[in-house]
Amino acid sequence: MKILSDPSAIEAIKKAKNIVALTGAGISAESGIPTFRGENGLWTKLSPEELASFESFYQNTAVVMEWYKHRQEVIKKCKPNPGHYALCELSSVPEHFNLITQNIDGLHQRAGSRDVVELHGNLLENYCVRCGQKYSIEEFDDVFNNAMNHVPRCNCGGLIRPNVVWFGEALPRENLELAYNATIQSDVFLSIGTSAQVRPAADLPVLAKQGGAFLIEINTQHTVLSEEADLILQGNSGEILPQLVEDIKTLLPKA
Numbered sequence: 001m002k003i004l005s006d007p008s009a010i011e012a013i014k015k016a017k018n019i020v021a022l023t024g025a026g027i028s029a030e031s032g033i034p035t036f037r038g039e040n041g042l043w044t045k046l047s048p049e050e051l052a053s054f055e056s057f058y059q060n061t062a063v064v065m066e067w068y069k070h071r072q073e074v075i076k077k078c079k080p081n082p083g084h085y086a087l088c089e090l091s092s093v094p095e096h097f098n099l100i101t102q103n104i105d106g107l108h109q110r111a112g113s114r115d116v117v118e119l120h121g122n123l124l125e126n127y128c129v130r131c132g133q134k135y136s137i138e139e140f141d142d143v144f145n146n147a148m149n150h151v152p153r154c155n156c157g158g159l160i161r162p163n164v165v166w167f168g169e170a171l172p173r174e175n176l177e178l179a180y181n182a183t184i185q186s187d188v189f190l191s192i193g194t195s196a197q198v199r200p201a202a203d204l205p206v207l208a209k210q211g212g213a214f215l216i217e218i219n220t221q222h223t224v225l226s227e228e229a230d231l232i233l234q235g236n237s238g239e240i241l242p243q244l245v246e247d248i249k250t251l252l253p254k255a
């Protein structure tokens, strides 16, 4: 056991049939994608309401779309890190594994994870608010670069927006239900790289705990969730997760 020495954690993992991982911006920090609330977090310069909301999209389309275009460029240059790959490896160890993410960067999928439950959408997908036509990232680049003052429009004249969930918008129903169902059945719940402040995603680890799951928090800092956690593994998820997955593989024979 390299990282797991806590007897209750070892006990819980040995008996675990369902493991759930919830990830936030912190798991992508080591890939070079800035978090939201860290020292150089995106929102330290601009408030979330100014950018990630439907109102600002309509009132300040060019500003909001330039911000999202910038983030798309950052994401395209970034690669998954050992934390993403470790969760992909973990998926085949317990009987059931669910990966739920708040992130919109698609790095879990690029690391090979399948059936990723994206709660807040995916920044590399865009669609027309009027006719719903979907735009791949390449098609969107085209439209954006030829758009009048960076306000990308569909052939039907409608505005094109990123396929992400803004503040005040409902999460995709199907994914939220998948996340709730997996959470209430979880035996071990990993909360990874999230400040656990944005709801309803932030409710999931608490729900897991209420359902009797063993709650493990992996974060560089303490969060509002820390006192609920049964075990805190403090540090970089890119370093902790590969070791944790090795330990889980030792404790849990392959499903």
Ligand code: BV8
Pocket (backbone or CB within 6 Å): 023, 024, 025, 026, 027, 029, 030, 035, 036, 037, 038, 041, 052, 102, 103, 104, 120, 164, 165, 166, 167, 168, 169, 170, 171, 192, 193, 194, 195, 196, 197, 198, 199, 200, 201, 218, 219, 220, 221, 223, 235, 236, 237, 238
């Ligand atoms: C909803 C996509 C209802 C967009 C995001 C008032 C008005 C309206 C709504 C509300 C309100 N008050 C409360 C709400 C609810 C609101 C909310 O929770 N607000 C918070 C701020 C209080 N939620 C909503 O609005 C949600 N919708 O409630 O709808 C409804 C229902 C029916 C019908 C209509 C409406 C929608 C929320 C989704 C918002 N969209 N993203 C975009 O990205 O541009 S949220 C966005 O922020 C992320 O997706 C993510 O969820 C969140 C950021 O959180 P984290 O991922 O945790 O990132 P953060 O930087 O905070 O933390 C990183 C952590 O990693 C830190 O703890 C750090 O220590 C750690 N870390 C750093 N490096 C590492 C590390 N850990 C490990 N290793 C490292 N190397």
Ligand code: ZN
Pocket (backbone or CB within 6 Å): 128, 129, 130, 131, 132, 133, 154, 155, 156, 157, 158
């Ligand atoms: Zn259209």
